[in-house]
Amino acid sequence: MKALIVTPRKVLALFLLLSLVACGGDGANRVEEGDRLGVLHIGNAAEPAALDPHITTGVSESHIINALFEGLVIKNPATLEPEPAVAERWEVSEDGRTYTFHLREDALWSNGEPLTAEDFRWSWMRALMPELGSQYNYMFFSIVNAQEFAEGRLDDFSQVGVEVLGPHTLQVRLREATPYFLQLLDHHSTYPVNRGSVEALGSASDRLSRWARVGNLVGNGPFTLVEWRTNSHIRVEKNPLYWDAETTQLNAIVFYAIDNQATEERMFRDGQLHHTYDVPLDKVPVYLAENPELIRIEPYLGTYFYGINTSRPGLDDARVRRALALSVDRELLAETVTQGIYRPGYSVVPPDTMGYNPPQLFEYDPDEARRLLAEAGYPNGAGFPSFSILYNTLEQHQKIAVAIQQMWSQELGISVQLVNQEWQVYLDSQNTRNFDMVRRGWIGDYVDPNNFLDLFISGGGNNHTGFSNARYDEIILEQAPATLDRDERYALFHEAERLLMAEMPLIPLYVYQSKHLVRPSLKGMPSNIMDFYNWKYVYLEPQTSQP
Known part of the structure; x- marks a missing residue:
């Protein structure tokens, strides 16, 4: 019989796996419990590098950020067309170079502060600061003088084509008509961040600030950050101050950091996940043959x-x-x-x-x-x-x-x-x-x-x-x-x-x-080529029995 070799790495892996399972409550079937309580359990690949929408680049981070923040517009999950979000309406000039956005007066930060046009102006200035080093600063380059500011060739942000016309009115001037400009405004690099919470813990350009951590993060999305256990999971809960809270059906989402696909697939089989980030390639034909209703490609x-x-x-x-x-x-x-x-x-x-x-x-x-x-x-x-x-x-x-x-x-x-x-x-x-x-x-x-x-x-x-x-x-x-x-x-x-x-x-x-394992109880996630989900439309429908 071959000897079992136990290494420190294996001990750590076992500890992390046990902690993931325990998160559901004594190893109980998380899916059934989540269906009853309105808590979605979802695999989300690696441990997030950060939750600052202006500096993150990964897909797994964006899943969480999209629950915590919201931009001027948001994609329709079925058509991917831009729809009103913080901006309830907008006008576009005849030459396609000027956009005037009218923000919802009932849009609030999760701490109860009103969300204003100035919040967007300041946030976009931050995202373009050369000192911050946002890898997505080019998303703004269609705006007048945005590239010059980002590259340090212009110091005065008032010369950039972003102007506050009133507490809830924001005007944006483009260098040229840009057919996809509204689509850019759904990207997390354009999301507003709360100036007070950012500056309370450092400068606006501090990439290492802890403002985007539990107890500090102030967002404006349908959920709020309540728990972050490194290399285990992040839990977000329904934000009662979100302008469209009545639409949000889930009470909470738990995102699990699982970078081992075999572990994630096993957790799905064991009733610990509603949805996986991915599927091991060698398991795809097995599910297609034996449980095609559980796999989505x-x-x-x-x-x-x-x-x-x-x-x-x-x-x-x-x-x-x-x-x-x-x-x-x-x-x-x-x-x-x-x-x-x-x-x-x-x-x-x-x-x-x-x-x-x-x-x-x-x-x-x-x-x-x-x-x-x-x-x-x-x-x-x-x-x-x-x-x-x-x-x-x-x-x-x-x-x-x-x-x-x-x-x-x-x-x-x-x-x-x-x-x-x-x-x-x-x-x-x-x-x-x-x-x-x-x-x-x-x-x-x-x-x-x-x-x-x-x-x-x-x-x-x-x-x-x-x-x-x-x-x-x-x-x-x-x-x-x-x-x-x-x-x-x-x-x-x-x-x-x-x-x-x-x-x-x-x-x-x-x-x-894209390939995912998905429980039948998980609803409100229509197929689209961007694998995009609008979390406020996602819901759980308890099943009489789980496969």
Whole structure:
């Protein structure tokens, strides 16, 4: 009999698992109890890095932030069209450059203070402060002088196109008519934050402030933050001061930090979760065959790719980067590693995004890859410096990295190391460009090709590659926003993609599909390509028996 080896890591993992189960109350069936009490239990991947809407970038953080805060508009979960939220109505000028928002007079902060137009003006100024270093500051760049302020070329925020016309009236002036501007205002980077609570615990630009913690956070969304147990769970409860509290049906939501998909799936089977963040790839065919009513697989507006630090030796040559891209067999990767769930990806923009289909500018071609590598001075990989692929801890990411590691070894003779890090450490490494190559994924913040292409503007907060191209910037920041004809605009995006793929600072791998395990009692979460939920519409309908 093989000896059982107990390591400190295993002890810690066991402790965390037991604490997760205990959260439901002595290991009771959380789903049945939650159905009775109106408490949703949901898997939410890794421990959140933060809950400050102006500095977070992860999907798991956004799920919680969307429960705690609300912007001027919000997406309809069925159509994804912008609907009134804090702004009950708005007018748009004939030239499409000026938006005047009228805020609800009954909108309050969770501490009872009135929510005003000045709260938005101050919050947007904070989000654009160079000292804060928001990675999403470019979401505001369609506003007059917002980019200049964010880049430190303008100190006076009064010159930015955001003006308070009255306690509940906010006017925004754009550089050019921007077709997707209202969609931007549903993104968490544009949410208001409570100035008093922020400044009570530090400066507005302090990224390490504890204002967004239990007991300090003042929000304006349908729920309030009541508990945060690190590496276990976050609990939010219904906010009675929310302007539309009558619509909110859940009494509480518990978000569980579970970065092990097998653990999450087991908790679902044991009646501890209503909804999982993901599903282990090897479990997908099992559920499809045995319990198809419990699994939901949907198209997802997202791409999975590897970002390349273009300053690293060897990887600083575009021929090498292209060789790496050409030597990945995406069809094989999708079929074997992802169980056919994901589609092969050849671009940063997912196909059929608002009718936009990206050009396929390369394909699997190992012979051409070897030729390019030899041309760059590394015939059959000879003399090429070893580099590493960084990914956040998740079994799925590991399997993909191992497959690509083998492909590059077999096809190119290149040695690749694999490095995994926990979510927060991984984010720090990514943000400081402390990597050779990094696992990345991008889920659309709004339904427009621009949301994927603006990742790679020079100096952009989410451009961690070092890629910089003046013509690319001109297209994304100036020409495309000013082009109202869709065909002309999409032609510009095609040009931008050609510029991007000529330099290959990223290696597209596949197009996402979302996959979740969902209890029959969970309602009010219609399917959409952004996997977006409006928590105030979600509810639980007790079942006579759970599968």
